[in-house]
Amino acid sequence: MTFQDELINWYRINKRDLPWRHTNDAYTIWLSEVILQQTRVEQGLPYFNKFLENFPTVNDFARATEAKVLKLWQGLGYYSRGRNMHATAQIVMKDYNGVFPKLHDELIKLKGIGEYTAAAISSFSSGEARAVVDGNVFRVLSRYYGIDTPINSPAGKKKFFILANELLYQDDPALYNQAIMEFGAMQCKPKSPNCGICPLNQTCYAFSHKMVNELPVKLKKTAQKHRYINYFICFDGEKVLVRERQAGDVWQHLYDFPSVETLTHENTDGSLFTALVKKTFGNASDFELISSKKHVLTHQIIHVQFFALKNYIFNFSIQKELNWVSLSKLDELPQPKVIHDFVQEYFCSDNME
């Protein structure tokens, strides 16, 4: 049997029953593919159901507010995906009369749709012969063919893209695309794949050369930088002061609190930190540490501290994009996970007293 036939055969027996595999609708497939970018099926599945329920059509998606989209996206990470989807839904309404494109060359023009997603949507919705090249495909091909070109280098991307398209099963591109990705996700897993039961083990380069754990090769990621963000919780009766985060940093258009960022881990009781807080919030201001958390991103390790702020003088010129929000409405705002976790803990223990 050929490589392609083995994969398809394996897929017919082992595939998971997933909702987006029962449709040819480009809009529904787009929802699933963008949600599944950088995301495992188990984590993405509830979000897919939530989005389809809230936005049954691309028109419903386009007419929503961005805050509603981000609120539904909350906790999934990489929020630019949600913002780009919202923009794309509006472009589809305006430029495509609400009919979601099915062909690669149109899809690739849309925000948030790159080579992988254009190939996936076009092959699954229209049967177009475009090979998907995602992390699963990189892994399966690099191991089976023994290719050690780094998958995150320009040369590697080109090489695997060409090979994947040469291997594409022309009789049913969609079936083959599904098969190789599912095979990568479930059998040719990143860690401890069970090569003993793999139907391709007799012809797999990595297996016969004992290189399964060395492939694929990936260039080392850049070092993470440490950041120290100190949040201040300000109350005015039932209202709390929140900030909408702006472009140029993480969590764009999500909400957190007024903050003071320092270059190092400041001593909370130290005079330097106290001076900084007084400079920001007024000389009479006083603060008390509530909670500390560490939040890890790709390129940043964010050390977060939450303080209760008292006797401050509110001054809009100090931090922009500040708004008072009543406590009961706070959870309606999209929040970064580290903020949402804090809010849940802080106000839950408050209620229990």
Add this chain to the structure above:
DNA sequence: GTCCCGGTAC
């Protein structure tokens, strides 16, 4: 705790 996983935009 520490390490590893994954598409797109710029």
Add this chain to the structure above:
DNA sequence: GTACCGGGAC
């Protein structure tokens, strides 16, 4: 090439 997030495996 680098920035974007959160969760799962160990």
